Amino acid sequence: MPKILVTRNVGPDASSILSTCGLEVIINPSDAEPTREWVLKHLADPEVLAACIMHSQGSDKVDKEFLDACNPNLKVISTFSVGYDHIDVKAANAKGIKVGHTPGVLSDAVADITAMLVLMTMRRVEEGIQLIKSGGWPLLPWAPFVMCGPSIGSPNLTIGFLGFGRISHETLKRLLAFTNTSAPPSVLYLSSRRRENQDQIDADFSEQFGVSVRRAEKEEIAEQSDVVIVLCDLNPSTKDLVNKEFLRTMKKTAVLVNCARGPVVNSEDLAEALEQGEIFGAGLDVITGEPNISPDHPLVKAKNCVVIPHMGSGDVDTRKKMAELCVRNGINGAKGEHLLAEVKV
Amino acid sequence: MPKILVTRNVGPDASSILSTCGLEVIINPSDAEPTREWVLKHLADPEVLAACIMHSQGSDKVDKEFLDACNPNLKVISTFSVGYDHIDVKAANAKGIKVGHTPGVLSDAVADITAMLVLMTMRRVEEGIQLIKSGGWPLLPWAPFVMCGPSIGSPNLTIGFLGFGRISHETLKRLLAFTNTSAPPSVLYLSSRRRENQDQIDADFSEQFGVSVRRAEKEEIAEQSDVVIVLCDLNPSTKDLVNKEFLRTMKKTAVLVNCARGPVVNSEDLAEALEQGEIFGAGLDVITGEPNISPDHPLVKAKNCVVIPHMGSGDVDTRKKMAELCVRNGINGAKGEHLLAEVKV
Incomplete structure (x- = not known):
């Protein structure tokens, strides 16, 4: 049988x-x-x-x-x-x-987690959780700008996507409910190659989302974005796409979120960038070497990095x-x- | 001078x-x-x-x-x-x-954190973070329903608001970017009193948000809601509004998020409800006694509860x-x- x-x-x-x-x-x-x-x-x-x-x-x-x-x-x-x-x-x-x-069936669930990690990373939620767990809350001197982070509602935010498939589209739809309506964000995205009708494709995306959406090269995305979201396939051309050079080009106030596959982001380079303050923070649903990640992993220990155990599709x-x-x-x-x-x- | x-x-x-x-x-x-x-x-x-x-x-x-x-x-x-x-x-x-x-000026920032806590609580993010920090990820047997939580995109979700002012409106606007579009959610809310033109008010809200929005009594909100969001003033009538009885009436699969003031939710009753599995989880930006909260606080220790240090307006x-x-x-x-x-x- x-x-x-x-x-x-x-x-x-x-x-x-x-x-x-x-x-x-x-x-x-x-x-x-x-x-x-x-x-x-x-x-x-x-x-x-x-x-x-x-x-x-x-x-x-x-x-x-x-x-x-x-x-x-x-x-x-x-x-x-x-x-x-x-x-x-x-x-x-x-x-x-x-x-x-x-x-297809997991696009919504992964987009939910991606948008959540963007918010958690900008607003220093990992640091807040660990402050409480370490007994530090009673000692925190309250002052207006203590524990503050950049705002998703800031005017003219730039959101960069590495990979712009279904999950990225769903993530963008969600983030647009949080962004500034009077000075709306603009979107840059990296795709595997520039198409012949790229201008028309981008005009269609811009119409679909109601904000400027445009394909860009990775250097421009690194340089301009306030939020960089990694949602591309893992393949030889995307391995280590986010490396030392990319991270160094990013704004010091920008955040990085990876919900694709761990190896698209080089862990050593990211840990160094977070340590040096080259970027504001990172949120990772995926990480190279998962699930064999120890509590001593530099990205788990970094207070400006939140790591969750590949829960993207987990509803x-x-x-x-x-x-x-x-x-x-x-x-x-x-x-x-x-x-x-x-x-x- | x-x-x-x-x-x-x-x-x-x-x-x-x-x-x-x-x-x-x-x-x-x-x-x-x-x-x-x-x-x-x-x-x-x-x-x-x-x-x-x-x-x-x-x-x-x-x-x-x-x-x-x-x-x-x-x-x-x-x-x-x-x-x-x-x-x-x-x-x-x-x-x-x-x-x-x-x-007014902090409505957006608090709504950002509220929507984030809804997602974190439904998707067990606190448990995920602590799994990694405790070295448990390598030992987690991967299986299709491990570490899964209820979906914000489930059909016909009911969202209950205790208090329905500006911050609740902004929170709802954000959550509607995550909820099911073919079987949309409905909204119940508690306000201090029923108005004479309540039906017209609710019809206007329903039109504004594009989903059914209706004032309800707290018993109905507790009983029907998949997500209960606390965003009311603290005053003698709202102190301990979420108590043992309210929590016992809630669905076992429902989550509670408090971004108002700690004492609106009774901490002892919530800790017991989480321990007994009477609700699925809780997300708290505020907690009675803050900032004097020790790592031994039962709500800080509960794995189905995330507590952050009153960061709502912190951007x-x-x-x-x-x-x-x-x-x-x-x-x-x-x-x-x-x-x-x-x-x-």
Whole structure:
């Protein structure tokens, strides 16, 4: 009987889809990461036609070892994530295996967290929380400008996006409810390349959002922005995009928020920039080396940096939608049908 | 020469207004709270016509001792805050002293923090931060519903406001950029009393915000709301408004955010409700007893509660506007002119 391998508990709604799909379901019985051996053993089973995996660099990582372990009948690898930097898509495709992912459904949830981190970072909320936890609040001398930060409502704010896809659009929509209406912000964004009809694209964006939106080079974004938001794919061209040079070009009053993938921002360079006061603060939902981040990590210790454990898509509604899309991609692939969302590289 | 007493450094912009106002300025030289003695000594000076004070229950508290110390020529007490629960306004007025405050200018900044706390509380951000600080991230078993919280984008969310003035309106405007557009939220609010033309008022609010907005009693707000936001004045009728009974009526999945004054929410009752899982979480910019809050306070220790040190109005632009309004109220009062914003009780 054809089988589908599922490496984590995907919740009751997606499980009910699985239970009526006509495939035998092999599901990791614990609500935690299975061993690599468990995954590889089941991949080798010639009846396994589909594998639903997680965004993990651990047992779910689709590298040579994983692909070598796949039985020749495997038709699809479906990841429970929009990002696929843990998957060697070309190598999978070369073996005739399609790759599915879950774009779109998590845009709102990640945009919520991104807008929240912008506010937390500008308003020094991490520093405020730690002030209380360390017993310092009673000793803080109250004065008008103590613990103040820059305002999201400042006139003529410049917001820079590195990557301007769906999540960036949703983030911008949210931030525009906070920004100055009489002296509105302008938006600069970096995209992979300048298009032939770039002026028309930018005019359309400007009309859609009701503020000036324009593609720019990274130097201009670093130099002009009061808020820099990282929401691009991780690929060789974006690794270390925010490095020493970028950070040094930023305003001392500007903040950086990364809700994309850790390695787009160089951690050592960021820690140094925060320490030296080259930027005002940073908010990170993602960080290189996650989840193996110790409390001694310089970015965790920096008082002008807030780090949260990759919670961007972590609301219940969103994870249900992701689970449903992930298993449907797996089921469709196993049956030789079109995936609802296929990674094309 | 007539004098104006200013109990804190009010920054360069407000200081430059003071320096050209024709009054001699007595300013606390340190950027911290002066002693009560220093304040009372200068109040006794018969040339002091105006006192610009802070929102503090310490040396700036306007009680019988403060008013007894005032020389008979004092015409105005101007507080650097919108709230005036630290001032006995009736007793001041009875002595012919006007009271000025700073409404309006801080609505945006407080609304920014309020919306941020709603997101932080729903999405368990405090728990996420402390997970990392305690070294727990590497040990967290990743699974689809780990560390998830309720979504601000859930269909047909109910948002309840206790108090529905300017700050609530600005908060709602911001939250509507996050909520579900195909199944929009509805809003319930508590105001001090039902007006004769209440239906028309609510119809106007509903039109203004584009969602259903309706005055309700506190029981209905507690019972129906997914998010309860406290933004009312502190007065005898609102003290302990959120108590054991209110919290027990709330949904187990609901969150509470207080950006008004600490005592509107009973701390013991809230700590118990959070401990018992009677509500999902709480976000507090204010807390009874502040700033004397120790790291052992049950609300600081609760992992489903985030406490920040009264940062609502703490952005630089806003504090500049507050400082300017505070000193202008003082100057106008000293000169026998109308205050720009006078407290009327």
